[in-house]
Amino acid sequence: MSIAKWCVLFACLLPMLTALLPKAYSLRLASKDGRYDNNHPRAWASQLTGWQQRAMAAHSNGFEALPLFVAAVLFAHLAHAEQARIDQLALLFVGLRLVYIALYLMNWGTLRTLVWAGGLATSIALLLL
Numbered sequence: 001m002s003i004a005k006w007c008v009l010f011a012c013l014l015p016m017l018t019a020l021l022p023k024a025y026s027l028r029l030a031s032k033d034g035r036y037d038n039n040h041p042r043a044w045a046s047q048l049t050g051w052q053q054r055a056m057a058a059h060s061n062g063f064e065a066l067p068l069f070v071a072a073v074l075f076a077h078l079a080h081a082e083q084a085r086i087d088q089l090a091l092l093f094v095g096l097r098l099v100y101i102a103l104y105l106m107n108w109g110t111l112r113t114l115v116w117a118g119g120l121a122t123s124i125a126l127l128l129l
Helices: 003-026 041-046 050-078 083-106 109-128
Strands: none
Touching: 003 050, 003 083, 050 083, 050 109, 083 109
């Protein structure tokens, strides 16, 4: 399996891992109030604040960015683009998503937006191969 295909798999799992952060953190709470509620996950998420709320927003954005990236990798493969170039761009996309999540958690909006734009440009570059 190519590096780009591994990147697609990781990019698909990354939003779920991002959502796991506030869920796992909530289990540390002494009171049941605020703990993750698997019976009502949307209601639980709607009450989050701070970095936990931003983690859930990054989770949603991960799913929003995913279709273009997956399609771009598939189309690059179908176009028989150079595999090394596909792999490089796929790794760049995943790296930018990791930085994006970190910036989201730290509440650095402007820099986060620039990194998001880099991820979008990376997916477009893959499409153009």
